[in-house]
Amino acid sequence: MFPLRLIKHNAPQLRRAFSTTKKPDMEVDNIVIGAGVVGLAIGEKLTTKRSSETTIIIDKNKRCGEETSARNSEVIHAGIYYPEDSLKTQLCIRGKELLYDLLPRTNIPYNMIGKLVVAQTQDQHSYLQELHEKSNKLGVETHILPGDQVIAMEPEVAAHAALLSPSTGIIDSHGFMDYLEQKITGNGGDIGLYTSVTSIQATQDGYLVDLATPPDGSGDITTVFSRRVFNSAGLHADKVSNLLLRDRYKLYYGRGIYYAYNGPIKVNHLIYPCPAKNLAGLGTHLTVDMADKIKFGPDINYIDNPYDYNVPDDTENRQRFVEAIQSFMPHINPDKLHPDYAGIRPKIAGPGESFKDFLIKEEKQDGYKNFFSLIGIESPGLTSSLAIAEYVYNLIEK
Known part of the structure; x- marks a missing residue:
């Protein structure tokens, strides 16, 4: 726990100029709301590029990255799934480049393991071909492989064909956030x-921001004046921006469950099925972590409570997982699957709605200059994090 009143100051105090009689307890140049991977990346960018300014990152949890950033597949995505001109595509590809430039110079565990997107039918093979052509346009390396070559590489996998993405990897997200x-x-x-x-x-x-420590409001309230506010509050980003922009934003909560697999199995790549057309998720896929632990997931179910990490292990839910997994890995033993954990994605698209992009903007058209909203930062947010920070930094008027 970090008592806010003990925050140190590393830059000169700002000039006081307020349009209200309320006086702050402290003044800073930048406040970043949310200490998930994106908020931390923004904080790192600000403190590196603007070292003479004061920057604080605020989070309601007792540790950084306790929500979406700590409950995902820990995959470094290649950036090939989303529309070519979308921020998700642009920032994923750029973020991947920035990560692979950074990681060899650090002690953060990672592995460019590669990924196979497997097709079971000719229609899905056609989808892979389209994905391959799009990848070529984007400058992302991919290869179409026939089924026999896929099976030779991954004997546990059933495939009519597959798309190989060599630049897909895995990362220790906690190690990255610690860094x-x-x-x-x-800084x-x-x-x-x-x-x-x-x-x-x-x-x-600027902005007067009231901060409650502890977050339930039972203790101290500190009023901070900040020249700039960066809202990267993840699952709660809509509520934070709506403190200024009344009811402007609405997020939905997509819970995804992961199952661990404890059976004897060896894979050399991440294994993904062809994704659903609406891209609500990338399908129930196989990933491994830096300890070679295999997990399957996530599925997706919309829920009302952003704190509901319950992992149901009922027969119906397990059977859905088994059917999804055995569609591309038919010899998996269902008895070796065990519910592991759940993550929740902040989604702009509600149930049944089509693709919606990251929303990253300065709210100056509504008179809120230097207030930056980041809404719906779900997958590929981990991969994109350094690029998102770069993008947001470039929105600041120099």
Whole structure:
């Protein structure tokens, strides 16, 4: 727990100029709301590029990255699934490049293991061909492989054909976030945990942000004046931006469950099925982590509660998983599958709706200059994180 009142100051105090009689307890140049991987990446970018400014990162949890950033597949995506001109595509490809440039110079565990997207029918083979052609346009390396070559590479897999993505990888997301956190504090920035935002008020030169420590409001309230506010609050980003923009944003919560597999099995790549057409998710796929632990998931179900990490192990849910997995790995033993954990994605698209892109913008058209909203940052947010930080930094008026 980081008591907010103990935050140190590493830059000169800002000039006081308020359009309200309310006076702040402290002043900073930048406040980043949300200490998941994207908020930490933004904080690292600000403290590196603007080292003379004061920057704090706030999160309501007791540790960084306790929600979406810690409950995902830990995959470094290639950037081939989404529309070519979308932010998800552009930032995923750029983020992958930035990660693979950074990771060899750090102690963060990672592995460019590669991925096979497997087709079971001629129609799915045609989809792979389209994906391959799009990859070529995007400059992302992929290869179409016939079924016999796929089976030779991965004997456990059934496939009519597959698309090989060599640049797909895995990363220790916790190690990555630890690295970003250390960079922020090493650069003179500060991180305030166990602290929530209760109100945001625009002033002449910036924003008055009320912060509650602990987050339930039972303790201290600290009022911070900040020249800039970056809302990267993940599952709660709509609520944070709506403190200024009344009911502008609405997020849906897509819970995905992962099953661990404890049977004797060896794979050399991540294994994905062809995804559903609406891209609500990429299908129930096989991934491995840095400890070679195999897991399957996630599925997706829309829920109302962003804190519901319940992992049901009922017969119907297990059977859905088994059928999805055995469509491309028919010899998997269902008795070796065990519910592992759940993650929740902040989705702009509701149930049945088509693809919707990341929403990353400065709210200046509504009179809120230097207030930046990041809404619906789900997959591939981990891969894109460094590129998102770069994109947001470039929105700041120099």
